[in-house]
Amino acid sequence: MRGIQIKEYISGPQEMRVTDLPDPTPKSNEYLIAIHATATNFFDLLQIRGKYQHQPPLPWVSGSEFSGSILAVPSNGTATAFKVGDKVFGAAQGGYATNICAVESALRPVPKGWGYFESAGLFVTAPTSYAALVNRAQIKKGDWVLVHAAAGGVGLAAVQIAKAFGATVVATAGSKHKLDVAKRFGADHLVDYRDEKWAEKVKSLTPKGGGVDIVYDPVGLVAKSMSCTAWNGRIIVIGFAAGDIEKVATNRILLKNISVMGLHWGAYTKNEPEAIKGVWDGLFELMESGKFKGTCFTDKEYVGLESVPEALQALGARDTWGKVVVKVPQEGASKL
Numbered sequence: 590m591r592g593i594q595i596k597e598y599i600s601g602p603q604e605m606r607v608t609d610l611p612d613p614t615p616k617s618n619e620y621l622i623a624i625h626a627t628a629t630n631f632f633d634l635l636q637i638r639g640k641y642q643h644q645p646p647l648p649w650v651s652g653s654e655f656s657g658s659i660l661a662v663p664s665n666g667t668a669t670a671f672k673v674g675d676k677v678f679g680a681a682q683g684g685y686a687t688n689i690c691a692v693e694s695a696l697r698p699v700p701k702g703w704g705y706f707e708s709a710g711l712f713v714t715a716p717t718s719y720a721a722l723v724n725r726a727q728i729k730k731g732d733w734v735l736v737h738a739a740a741g742g743v744g745l746a747a748v749q750i751a752k753a754f755g756a757t758v759v760a761t762a763g764s765k766h767k768l769d770v771a772k773r774f775g776a777d778h779l780v781d782y783r784d785e786k787w788a789e790k791v792k793s794l795t796p797k798g799g800g801v802d803i804v805y806d807p808v809g810l811v812a813k814s815m816s817c818t819a820w821n822g823r824i825i826v827i828g829f830a831a832g833d834i835e836k837v838a839t840n841r842i843l844l845k846n847i848s849v850m851g852l853h854w855g856a857y858t859k860n861e862p863e864a865i866k867g868v869w870d871g872l873f874e875l876m877e878s879g880k881f882k883g884t885c886f887t888d889k890e891y892v893g894l895e896s897v898p899e900a901l902q903a904l905g906a907r908d909t910w911g912k913v914v915v916k917v918p919q920e921g922a923s924k925l
């Protein structure tokens with residue numbers, strides 16, 4: 590196969606090289622998959638530098654999220670959800686390659702009517718936002734939901750899920766272009782959070798200036814968001830894209846009856862596996878009814894594994910929106 594192998598840690602994506610590598614050999618409980626599209630993530634940038642929480646022993650193939658078609662099923666007969674030729678998306682170590690091995694729980698079928706390109710970046714962002722808004726914050730029709738970094742990967746998923754549940758969405762982002770993208774995916778109100786007065790603006794949009802019912806925060810804006818959160822509001826901590834872990838004044842949590850809650854989707858496999866099916870069932874309903882669309886970045890097209898470094902550089906420079914997906918044409922196969 591071809592792939593981007595890391596033999597020693599590198600200083601950045603400009604040092605990533607595509608080479609010929611031995612085909613991966615699936616373990617007895619793994620599927621072998623031909624990759625047709627691969628999605629980039631910020632943690633890929635950390636991993637190639639040796640700075641991620643999960644660092645496999647060197648050498649390893651970089652990348653994680655992908656979509657593709659099943660080439661071989663597990664030899665031990667325990668996994669039966671997919672057969673040879675089925676289209677799947679998922680996540681496993683080694684997404685920047687033409688072939689990958691993965692266990693059944695790391696795969697889902699490509700939704701009806703969807704292609705490889707749209708589904709490659711679904712595995713992490715879509716369930717994160719669904720579990721956050723539905724399982725944790727118990728979103729309901731009529732809620733006002735503030736989505737920070739609304740044009741980012743998890744943000745654009747959150748905008749669509751909140752809209753599908755009948756909420757009014759206030760989207761924040763750091764450029765006019767990104768706010769326009771959030772609007773295209775359904776956001777009702779747009780606020781540029783480069784403006785210092787963004788929290789006041791958000792509050793003034795809500796009925797009687799009462800504030801939003803839910804704050805979805807992948808950036809690290811909990812403290813400031815409390816000033817535009819309503820009585821009984823819920824604030825969901827998703828991530829720290831701005832870099833700092835906040836310290837917040839807990840008296841403000843008390844004064845407005847606020848619930849601050851975390852969401853760690855990756856840890857559901859270990860801590861609450863029984864909840865995973867419900868999240869994906871809910872998402873598939875939205876995806877197959879057209880209420881949730883793929884969020885692939887389309888300002889520029891990335892084709893071939895050779896374009897992974899450029900795609901990762903654009904992602905790291907905050908120049909992109911949604912999911913940055915690289916198409917991986919397979920020899921002799923239809924491309925998408």
Ligand SMILES: NC(=O)c1ccc[n+]([C@@H]2O[C@H](COP(=O)([O-])OP(=O)(O)OC[C@H]3O[C@@H](n4cnc5c(N)ncnc54)[C@H](OP(=O)(O)O)[C@@H]3O)[C@@H](O)[C@H]2O)c1
Nearest residue numbers: 717738741742743762763807827828829830831852853854
């Ligand atoms: N809790 C979980 O289970 C879970 C799951 C997936 C991801 N996450 C976390 O959620 C966060 C967002 O993930 P994502 O996949 O949506 O990432 P992404 O697509 O790269 O989006 C991140 C957004 O954050 C905004 N941002 C604000 N300050 C930034 C800064 N200093 N540098 C870079 N971006 C900045 C950017 O939007 P503007 O340019 O508009 O400001 C950017 O679009 C990450 O911290 C990730 O680790 C958590």
